[in-house]
Amino acid sequence: MPALLFDLDGTMLNSDDIHEQVYRELWADRGLVMEDGFYMENVHGRLNVDVFAKYLPDEGDPQGLSEWKEAQFRDRLPTPYPAMPGVLDLLHAAQNDGWRVAVVTNAMRLNAEAMLSAIGARGAIETMVIGEECARGKPHPEPYLQAMKALDMPAAQCIAFEDSTTGVQAAAASGAYTIGVRSGLSDQDLRAHGAQDSIQDFTDIALPDLLARLKGVVA
The missing domain is CATH 1.10.150 (DNA polymerase; domain 1)
Incomplete structure (x- = not known):
């Protein structure tokens, strides 16, 4: 999976x-x-x-x-804090379907823990890779490559979600199928930096079909 x-x-x-x-x-x-x-x-x-x-x-x-x-x-940062729409449902579905889940972030570890706890998602994350704990952070692909190594998953079986130009560059360079999240940038900007698709958030009507298609491609 x-x-x-x-x-x-x-x-x-x-x-x-x-x-x-x-x-x-x-x-x-x-x-x-x-x-x-x-x-x-x-x-x-x-x-x-x-x-x-x-x-x-x-x-x-x-x-x-x-x-x-x-x-x-x-x-x-208030606690609780609203999660991106649909992301908690996707995490729940991933757990039910046996999909591996990692967070790959340039945030420092204390912040990452605080944010995940604030949105109620910490228990759904199997692996967390912190950019400043790597030799090179995003936009270098190393954080994503470390996550793949920790999960023992090849790039061809990984789907990355990113919202920034540096993040999209890192994910795409790692070989993961990269989906941009349009929380701050346009579809055009995200694709220009390496995203292969984009969504508005995790309630986007395109996401279920996209994941189903990708599941068939990478499985």
């Missing part, structure tokens, strides 16, 4: 507004102005330390700043 590989933020839940607000405050504290659209274009889906290296090169401790930023996020 296929394996389902999920990105987390923007895919299983959408908390970008919380992240963006913390980033805006971080920029303002340094006398910088964050223009509208900057977060989605330059931060979304990327590791904090990579963002800081590019835009805050004078920071003495980018890892410490990243940990502070993510602690701010956890403090502001």
Whole structure:
């Protein structure tokens, strides 16, 4: 049976507004102005330390700043928090059908645990791969390749769900069948970076037929 590989933020839940607000405050504290659209274009889906290296090169401790930023996020994340529509039903169906499930995220582990717990999905996740714990995070395919190794599943039997350009690039480069989630980007943008299909969310009427077709292809 296929394996389902999920990105987390923007895919299983959408908390970008919380992240963006913390980033805006971080920029303002340094006398910088964050223009509208900057977060989605330059931060979304990327590791904090990579963002800081590019835009805050004078920071003495980018890892410490990243940990502070993510602690701010956890403090502001309500519990419970709404899951992406339909994702919990898909996880339940995957468990019933014996599909393997992993989360592959650039979020730090404490955040990933907090988000999964907030949407009530932690118990459905078999394996979790954290980008900053890999030698290279997304957009490199290594996090996805590690998930496949942990599940002992070949790329040809893996379906990845991603919402960011870096995530789509990583998933597609790993060889997984990559489905974009249009929580922040258009179908055109997602396909331009490697997605083979896209859905609005997990209630999209195209998803059941898509999964049934893919099940036949990868089984």
